[in-house]
Amino acid sequence: MPRRSNNVGVSDIMEDIKCDIVVVGGGPAGSMTAKWAAMHGSDVLVIEKRQEIGSPVRCGEGISKHWISDVGIRIDNKWIANEVEGARIFSPSLKHIVVNEKMAGNEVGYMIERDQFDKALAVDAAKAGARYMVKTSAVGLLKDGNNKLIGVKAKHMGEHFNIFAKLIIGADGFESQVGRWAGINTILRVNDVESCLQYRMAGIECDTRYSDFYLGSAAPGGYVWVFPKGDGVANVGIGIQLKYLKHKSETKTYLDNFIKKMPGLKKGKIIDMVAGAVSVSQPLKEVTKDNIMLVGDSGRMIDPLTGGGIASACIAGKIAGNVAAEALESRDFSKQFFQKYEKGWRAELEEKFYRNWMAKERLSVIDDITFDKLADILQDVKLEKLTAHNLLKVVKERYPEVVKGFEGFI
Amino acid sequence: MIKSDKELCLYCGACVGTCPRNCINLKETIIEFDESLCTKCNLCVRVCPVGAITLE
Known part of the structure; x- marks a missing residue:
């Protein structure tokens, strides 16, 4: 049985902890990893710098369904606001296609x-069995005389x-320090960062059956989303590629301008503001080193087309937790051992991320006229399955110039 | 001088993860800069969704 020390976080003077x-x-990536490792008997401590897990929210709050049971999450109405039956994708002139x-x-x-x-x-x-400490930040990594990582320097309620x-x-998460401290290259190109802002709006008109996406110059290199949460409430947000942002506060200006133009939205009342950034990069070359693994946003595990990261954080978290428990069993915490994790998460996510990164790169340079033409085409063509790959195939037939240089990938 | 306007900042960490030199830190609700590392690339100013950062 793993050794359990006393409750943490309740003493006046912080003593060093071993685990x-x-x-x-303490987001989805951390909790999933902790859960799966703890289920195998590992002594896990999760530290969260905020005073409250999950708050403030930094997320559009739309997720797909297919992966949830695979990672052992129980569907609970406590966290489901609304279930949609499809997505609507709007071109700049507001022609839309419905994706069921x-x-x-x-x-x-x-x-x-x-x-x-x-x-x-x-x-x-x-x-x-995982332990938690909130209001506890990591402020650095601990190394021994041979430069081996042996833990983290932390601070809880002002005490080191x-x-x-x-x-x-x-x-x-996105702002990950741990990876950088360990020498894992997580630096992003300006094409691979989306600056995001979202309002939760009440008193708006929207169709609760669909999550809506608006493409084009309203959100250069990204999109505007309207995610209905029911009862006249929706998350109305925007993501814009950093490459297209030149001045202060442009993200907010883009979002405000979009809302002003939409009759169903402009009468809404903003009851919540959520900001953040999302990486939309290619998969990293490595997310592990000796004694360390990155999971979720910190390892840039985001679908570069949608900016969605919850599913990948949970999928990778389960794999990381299992591999962590195996590493304990084998007493091997080498980068080489963690190839099990690298192979595992890449098998699930890497190909899709790479394809969707390519698709994002192409979509982010398409002008409004072409977007409108694409909407026309897609209204004629009945796609069996709408994937980035199928979409690009259609684009290639009609507008080969748009996908020039990417033919091999199609 | 680089500074964050506390009245505007939503402490979202967008600037922290974007900084190529890792000179920004978010301490729960407070943004801190290590100016000795800053190259004045302006990316933090541009990525901030609400325009809270000023570089002079």
């Missing part, structure tokens, strides 16, 4: 309450202390 695995970040669940390969699904979702995953992990661990999990 098998320290997880930095079948066409989208079950990629559409729930509008969630992300704070409740994160809390539910933390509860699951805690039930499996050390957490000694055999394995460090970086699950610290």
Whole structure:
């Protein structure tokens, strides 16, 4: 049985802590990794710098359904706000195509309450035996005389202390420090960052059956989303590629301008503001080193086309948790051992990420006229399944110049 | 000088993850800059969704 020390976080003076695995970040990636490792008997400590797991929300809150049961998450109405039957994709002149669940390969699904979702995953992990400490930041990595990673330097309620661990999990999101401290290259190109802002709006008109996406110059290199949460409430947000942003506050200006133009939205009341950035990069070359693995956003595990990261964080988290427990069993925390994790998450996600990154690169340079033409084509063509690949195939037939240089990929 | 306007900042961490030199840190709700590393590339100013960062 793993050794369990006393409750953490309740003493006046912080003493150093020892555990098998320290997880930095209590979001979906961290809690999933912690849960799966703890289920196999590992002594896991999750540290979260905020005072509350899941809050404030930094997310559009739309997720697909197909992966949820695979990673052992129980569907719970506490975190489901609305279930949609499809997505609508709008061109700049507001022609739209409807993508139903079948066409989208079950990629559409729930509008969630992300704070409740994160809390539910933390509860699951805690039930499996993981320990949690909130209001606790990692401020650096601990190394021994041979430069081997042996834990993290942490701070809880203003008090510094050390957490000694055999394995460090970086699950610290877009702003990840853990990976950078360990020398993993997570630097992003300006094409591969989306600046995002979202309002939760009440008193608006929207169709709760669909999540809506608006493409074109309203959101250069990204899109505007309207995710209905029911009861006249929706998340109305925007993501814009950093490459297209030149001045201060442009993201907000783009979003405000879009809302002003939409009669159903402009009378809405903003009851919540959510900001953030999302990486839309190619998969990283490595997300592991000796004694460390990155999971989720911190390892840039985001679908570059949609900007969605919850599914990949949970899928990778399950694999990381299992591999972490195996590493403990084998007493091997080498980068070489963690190839099991690298192979595992890449088998699930890498090809799709790469294809969708290519698709994003192409879509982000398409002008409004072409977007409108594409909407026309897609209204004629009945696609069995709408994937980036199928979409590009259609584009290639009609507009070969748009996909020039990417023929091999199609 | 690089600074973040606390009145505007939504402490989302967009600038932190975007900075190529890792000179920005988000301490829960407070943005801190390590100016000794900053190359004034302006990416943090551009990525901030609400225009909270100023580089002079």
